[in-house]
Amino acid sequence: MAIINLTINGKSKQVDVDPNTPVLWVLRDHLDLVGTKFGCGIAQCGACTIHLDGTAVRSCSLPVSSAEGAEITTIEGLSEKGDHPLQEAWIEHDVPQCGYCQAGQIMTAAALLKDNPSPSDEEIEDAMNGNICRCGTYLRIKAAVKTAAQKL
Amino acid sequence: MTTVNTKLNRRSFLKVSALAGGGMVLSFSWLAGCKPTPEETLGMPKEWFELNSYIKIGENGAVTLYSSSPEFGQNIKTSMPMILAEELDVDWKNVMVEQGNFDTNRFQRQFAGGSQSIRQGWTPLRTAGATARAMLVTAAAQTWSVPQSEITTASGILEHKGSGKKAHYGEMASLASTLEVPEKVDLKARKDFKIIGTSKKNVDVQQIITGKPLFGLDYKVEGMKYASIIHPPAFGMRLKSFDGDKAKAMPGIQDLFTIKVYNEDFVRSFFDVVTFPELLVIVGNSTWEVFQAKKEVKVEWEKAPESNFSMRGFGGGEPSTITVPEGLENTVDHRSKMEIVAKNSARVVRRDGDPESAFKKAAKVLERTYTAPYLAHNTMEPANCFANVGDEQAEIYGPTQWPEPISAALADRLGLPKDKIKINLPRMGGGFGLRAYSHHLLEAAVISQKIKAPVKMVYTREDDMSYGIYRPTYSATYRAALDENNQLLAFHVKAGGIPESPLHANRFPAGAIDNYLAEGWEIPSNITIGAFRAPRSNFIAGAEQSFLDELAEEMGKDPIEFRLELLKRAETNPVGENNDYDPKRYAGVLELVREKSNWNNPPADVHRGVSAYFCHNSYVAEVLDLKMEGSTPKVENVFAAVDCGIVVNPDAAANMGEGAIVDGIGNAFFGELGFENGAPTKRNFDQYRMIRQKEAPKNIQVHFVENNEDPTGLGEPLFPPVFAAVANALYKATGNRLYDQPFQPKLEEMSNLLM
Numbered sequence A: 001m002a003i004i005n006l007t008i009n010g011k012s013k014q015v016d017v018d019p020n021t022p023v024l025w026v027l028r029d030h031l032d033l034v035g036t037k038f039g040c041g042i043a044q045c046g047a048c049t050i051h052l053d054g055t056a057v058r059s060c061s062l063p064v065s066s067a068e069g070a071e072i073t074t075i076e077g078l079s080e081k082g083d084h085p086l087q088e089a090w091i092e093h094d095v096p097q098c099g100y101c102q103a104g105q106i107m108t109a110a111a112l113l114k115d116n117p118s119p120s121d122e123e124i125e126d127a128m129n130g131n132i133c134r135c136g137t138y139l140r141i142k143a144a145v146k147t148a149a150q151k152l
Numbered sequence B: 001m002t003t004v005n006t007k008l009n010r011r012s013f014l015k016v017s018a019l020a021g022g023g024m025v026l027s028f029s030w031l032a033g034c035k036p037t038p039e040e041t042l043g044m045p046k047e048w049f050e051l052n053s054y055i056k057i058g059e060n061g062a063v064t065l066y067s068s069s070p071e072f073g074q075n076i077k078t079s080m081p082m083i084l085a086e087e088l089d090v091d092w093k094n095v096m097v098e099q100g101n102f103d104t105n106r107f108q109r110q111f112a113g114g115s116q117s118i119r120q121g122w123t124p125l126r127t128a129g130a131t132a133r134a135m136l137v138t139a140a141a142q143t144w145s146v147p148q149s150e151i152t153t154a155s156g157i158l159e160h161k162g163s164g165k166k167a168h169y170g171e172m173a174s175l176a177s178t179l180e181v182p183e184k185v186d187l188k189a190r191k192d193f194k195i196i197g198t199s200k201k202n203v204d205v206q207q208i209i210t211g212k213p214l215f216g217l218d219y220k221v222e223g224m225k226y227a228s229i230i231h232p233p234a235f236g237m238r239l240k241s242f243d244g245d246k247a248k249a250m251p252g253i254q255d256l257f258t259i260k261v262y263n264e265d266f267v268r269s270f271f272d273v274v275t276f277p278e279l280l281v282i283v284g285n286s287t288w289e290v291f292q293a294k295k296e297v298k299v300e301w302e303k304a305p306e307s308n309f310s311m312r313g314f315g316g317g318e319p320s321t322i323t324v325p326e327g328l329e330n331t332v333d334h335r336s337k338m339e340i341v342a343k344n345s346a347r348v349v350r351r352d353g354d355p356e357s358a359f360k361k362a363a364k365v366l367e368r369t370y371t372a373p374y375l376a377h378n379t380m381e382p383a384n385c386f387a388n389v390g391d392e393q394a395e396i397y398g399p400t401q402w403p404e405p406i407s408a409a410l411a412d413r414l415g416l417p418k419d420k421i422k423i424n425l426p427r428m429g430g431g432f433g434l435r436a437y438s439h440h441l442l443e444a445a446v447i448s449q450k451i452k453a454p455v456k457m458v459y460t461r462e463d464d465m466s467y468g469i470y471r472p473t474y475s476a477t478y479r480a481a482l483d484e485n486n487q488l489l490a491f492h493v494k495a496g497g498i499p500e501s502p503l504h505a506n507r508f509p510a511g512a513i514d515n516y517l518a519e520g521w522e523i524p525s526n527i528t529i530g531a532f533r534a535p536r537s538n539f540i541a542g543a544e545q546s547f548l549d550e551l552a553e554e555m556g557k558d559p560i561e562f563r564l565e566l567l568k569r570a571e572t573n574p575v576g577e578n579n580d581y582d583p584k585r586y587a588g589v590l591e592l593v594r595e596k597s598n599w600n601n602p603p604a605d606v607h608r609g610v611s612a613y614f615c616h617n618s619y620v621a622e623v624l625d626l627k628m629e630g631s632t633p634k635v636e637n638v639f640a641a642v643d644c645g646i647v648v649n650p651d652a653a654a655n656m657g658e659g660a661i662v663d664g665i666g667n668a669f670f671g672e673l674g675f676e677n678g679a680p681t682k683r684n685f686d687q688y689r690m691i692r693q694k695e696a697p698k699n700i701q702v703h704f705v706e707n708n709e710d711p712t713g714l715g716e717p718l719f720p721p722v723f724a725a726v727a728n729a730l731y732k733a734t735g736n737r738l739y740d741q742p743f744q745p746k747l748e749e750m751s752n753l754l755m
């Protein structure tokens, strides 16, 4: 166990955990931020995607010790009122089915648009390929990313 | 307008005493279950009045509608309340939706499966809405002393034109909630629908995209412990002994013990499938700590002997004894066993005419065998459940498509009366049939009872993927007899699987061919299976529709034309009695997809395949276009024509259809689970290939047939035909017919040969 200082969604947080604990479980079990989802635990599905200093990372495979000093953003902190252009586009296209993968999809897409505000179809596909949607909402995800890009 | 008797639905219309007269304290589920901004339109009422189990109205006119069926992405949490709102005649923007918990007194049929929620809910929900509306009208008539028949409603407003009196529903709700439920009510005519048939956004979308707690995995209470299980690594194995000392000494670990999931003598329901009756359990302070400790438990496993248990059939009835064979099974053996058994004589399920003689005098016989492997459901949310079991009562909160069957098992195992066990229904991160089997609810409850504390049990992805309850492996051999003029004389299907046959003997092309034979066979196994999106249809459709494609080619006919000819025969002069499809509606979707895909003038560079199927009371035809990028096929377009009667929420329905098509393409190319020495060969997504963004089609068009039929299934019917649409398009693209799913390994083999 060790005291770890984190910055999450702009707020400082302190947790006392095994430094190897993945950020995913610190968020979910210790900080009550459950928007970040558990899907595979091995960086294969993208359900746990968060931003670490603005880059999309799989929080299930990121030890909390290596997130110290970095800015962590989760789905809960992506926008103040749930009105990030991606979130609005997600509503416009009524993307979710079960919804379980969608926070991860949105976080991956948000990092993409930050680096590349007008991605091509292929760039969207490349960026989003690490996020599985078992319900198969891929077409709507792509359409929503494009809509959001236009509004940026 | 139709008049319906409300008697049949009485149970749902009972007033619940806890609510009568008093305001209701809003629970957690209200926060998790309402639409984006109802507060902004009406604000929260001070008091709610319940008109029946599904509907309560606030004194300010706000409306809460209960969605009683479990939600796993099929979007009934939006579409079922839309049906209520339509007949209640309220403005959708003033409606809030709350998930109903499991309650057999309040709700009927809290089951998400078989694509039946809307079909079965259609009349009860309309009746519930219309009944509440009628009671509000009566209340207004009494208050204003005017005849009921002179009162009209619109958007939650009652009006008496003659006297100019007007009131919103909230003003009459208090009185209405004290009135007798009318015996008969009028339902709207379809032309008067204002909500049904218009696209409404998912009521949970705002919560989903902002990461609010909605799922079972997100649920938490003060003092809750975390648990995880260790199950045997293979089917046909069981626990022999374990040494948990090291694991127990790890930080945050509280306890380690074994549990028996069911009581030995419990007579299980059909949905009480349990792969591993005894489990090792680790309890601790956090999910990660218990996951880590699992790795440090030294376990010895042993081969399990043959065993038996009692189980009732699908619809209940007398229990029978189910035998679980011993042995460690392999995919290689499965394949060779299926090949052998497929050649033996089998159980005749349907025979029309004299197929045997027809085959004898055939000039040509086309025979093809199709196979498909086991599939894991791989819902994105792994199995998990919260349970808090005390001496007197229990609270369960976990993903289930069907709480009713497990409630009996819970009562038996926990030793508590059923009415002391509260099962709450979270939104589920996928279901696809898997969550109709609720063993995880029972496991969590047993753990909580043992540790005397609230607990959340979580499966790892590996636990989940290797637990069983899979889509079975299947094989189907099709034969067609043709005469000298290439006319179809007879048709024979012989289909089986481990452990069940995929046969639907009375479906198309039964009824369209004079000499028809359908046979089924089964091979027992200890690998557990369960419903998987369109059970059995999800294989047999692909086999049948691939065969019909090849047969059409053999007969020199256009594949759509050929099917339409058969359907014409089934319509005008059907063979046999029990054909369980409507040939006209079936033909209708083929005609619609032919038009929408511009079948007769395809784009130059695409390879297309067609397929059609009827299941879950709905008709679907699909045309799929492939392009070859080098030796890699890319799905460009999919056109689907669907006849599922009236579509309640069109855009959400299209979303569901798109998802089923993507799911089908993914499983056709990649879906596969094998076994070695009883152990699944894949345990996580690094091994189990799932369809991803790049493999999804570029475009999908879902076209609904416009008619006035009552709604039928939607979540499943678009899935089964995809497999053959893919196979038939791949044939056009590569010149090779593919008979064994998944197709990707064969395609890779073919492209290696080319290099």
Ligand code: FES
Binding pocket: A037, A038, A039, A040, A041, A042, A043, A044, A045, A046, A047, A048, A049, A058, A059, A060, A061
């Ligand atoms: S849970 Fe992290 S990528 Fe799947």
Ligand code: FES
Binding pocket: A096, A097, A098, A099, A100, A101, A102, A132, A133, A134, A135, A136, A137, B073, B380, B429, B430
């Ligand atoms: S919406 Fe269900 S997994 Fe993506």
